Amino acid sequence: MGKNFGQSDERVKKFLGEVGQGEEAMVEMMLTLVQALEERDEYTRGHSERVATLSVAIGRELGFDAKRLETLRRGALLHDIGKIGIRDELLYKPGSFTPEERARMNQHPEKGHFIVLNSHLLWDLIPMIRNHHENYDGSGYPDGLESEKIPLEARIVSLADYFDALATARPYKEPFSKERAVEFVVSMSGKKFDPNVVKAFLKIADKFYAEHIQNLRPPTEMPSTASLDEQVFEIESEPKHLGPLRERLQHFLERTGLPAKTQEEIQVALGEACTNSIRHSYLNQPGRKIQVTAQNQEDKAVFKIRDYGKKIDLEKLQKPELPPTKPGGLGIYFMKTIMDEVEYNTGHTEGNELILVKYKKGKPS
Amino acid sequence: MKIELKRDEQGVHFIALQGDLDFHSSPELRTEFVKLVDGQASKILVDLKKVAYIDSSGLATFVELFQKMKRYSGKLILFNLSQGVRSVFEIAKLDSIFRLANNEKEALSLIS
Numbered sequence: 069m070g071k072n073f074g075q076s077d078e079r080v081k082k083f084l085g086e087v088g089q090g091e092e093a094m095v096e097m098m099l100t101l102v103q104a105l106e107e108r109d110e111y112t113r114g115h116s117e118r119v120a121t122l123s124v125a126i127g128r129e130l131g132f133d134a135k136r137l138e139t140l141r142r143g144a145l146l147h148d149i150g151k152i153g154i155r156d157e158l159l160y161k162p163g164s165f166t167p168e169e170r171a172r173m174n175q176h177p178e179k180g181h182f183i184v185l186n187s188h189l190l191w192d193l194i195p196m197i198r199n200h201h202e203n204y205d206g207s208g209y210p211d212g213l214e215s216e217k218i219p220l221e222a223r224i225v226s227l228a229d230y231f232d233a234l235a236t237a238r239p240y241k242e243p244f245s246k247e248r249a250v251e252f253v254v255s256m257s258g259k260k261f262d263p264n265v266v267k268a269f270l271k272i273a274d275k276f277y278a279e280h281i282q283n284l285r286p287p288t289e290m291p292s293t294a295s296l297d298e299q300v301f302e303i304e305s306e307p308k309h310l311g312p313l314r315e316r317l318q319h320f321l322e323r324t325g326l327p328a329k330t331q332e333e334i335q336v337a338l339g340e341a342c343t344n345s346i347r348h349s350y351l352n353q354p355g356r357k358i359q360v361t362a363q364n365q366e367d368k369a370v371f372k373i374r375d376y377g378k379k380i381d382l383e384k385l386q387k388p389e390l391p392p393t394k395p396g397g398l399g400i401y402f403m404k405t406i407m408d409e410v411e412y413n414t415g416h417t418e419g420n421e422l423i424l425v426k427y428k429k430g431k432p433s
Numbered sequence: 434m435k436i437e438l439k440r441d442e443q444g445v446h447f448i449a450l451q452g453d454l455d456f457h458s459s460p461e462l463r464t465e466f467v468k469l470v471d472g473q474a475s476k477i478l479v480d481l482k483k484v485a486y487i488d489s490s491g492l493a494t495f496v497e498l499f500q501k502m503k504r505y506s507g508k509l510i511l512f513n514l515s516q517g518v519r520s521v522f523e524i525a526k527l528d529s530i531f532r533l534a535n536n537e538k539e540a541l542s543l544i545s
Binding site: 307308310311314329332333335336339340343346347388390391392393398399401402405406 | 453455456457486487488489490492493496500516517520521524525526527529530
């Protein structure tokens, strides 16, 4: 949208209609910024406006007055403005990021903060731009703020942003159904999202979806390659990287909808697989790469653990007595007990690849 | 991993652990255990309240301590296990070997 001045004019009128006269400078500046971002990132088109609409609907449920709603709407429109500062190859990369890429991508709230800092007219919007990736439980970024310490406006934009991302198509995933997207938001209440914001959202979710998302659905099925929710995690072959890897995997595991206990057990199985690579494949040699490719499929979660070290014959690894009376051999036993399938990909000429599968509704017979 | 050690007048060693117990942190814990075994510590209570994650190398560290203490008839009790940590003990069928107590009070009553 906004490919020519005529269209921009329409948008100016639309915005002015809502904010009244006398704020032209502010509105024009905002539009310039929104449009700059949309020119950069095609996927953002429409997204910012839907996030703004949804945020305002939630704010209204929470009893915001007109002035506060307007600030909320503007902040929501500009929440991703920092993505202007993200390199093309990252911005357009479908789905999977390496840890370094993820870290760079996660700088966009701070970059956005720096951008709007240049105009005092936009300072009210900073909380929504800087803090829309904070999580209610304190696990978000960039400030790791917790619960009420996260500005309420940012808590609202966070939910609206996430819901819209789930419910609409991305280069790397099909849209979730309304039910599944709503269910996900509810499952993250108190963790990622403020329970009160979730409550307000539930009151208006159906209406918002019907009016703003329903008609976006592509008429035809997307190609199957686009339906994959996949993330690649890469660590170096040192034990100290295992903990941070677990933290990153946790966000992925939460998306699978598997029970919390199963998520915890999968963490153990994946930890064992990576430990295996560190100890037996790389022989405790630091600085080598281990990649974990995680796929959230409709009926199962799949994890591929890939290293490039010495070939391991899993069958030759020590078999544990149970209960164990001496150390060793437990790792592979854990993988096999926790996961529904453990396969060794024999197709690689170098290194090892383990494929671990967990079915969401029990292993099919 | 944070390891807090104390000893009461009855000679019971309390070890409170904080953090994940994995291939990274296990060697550090093992070092502490080796010292205790060298000193023939006869009663050891391990508080796992603040341990959210344990893997096979963490278990192996406890198995080793358990085996060594058995030689001099020492007693080892683990308590305050989170659900996730307990399920790892269960998968390895170690819940039947180790004395696992629900809380400190129960752990103390088991050891005296």
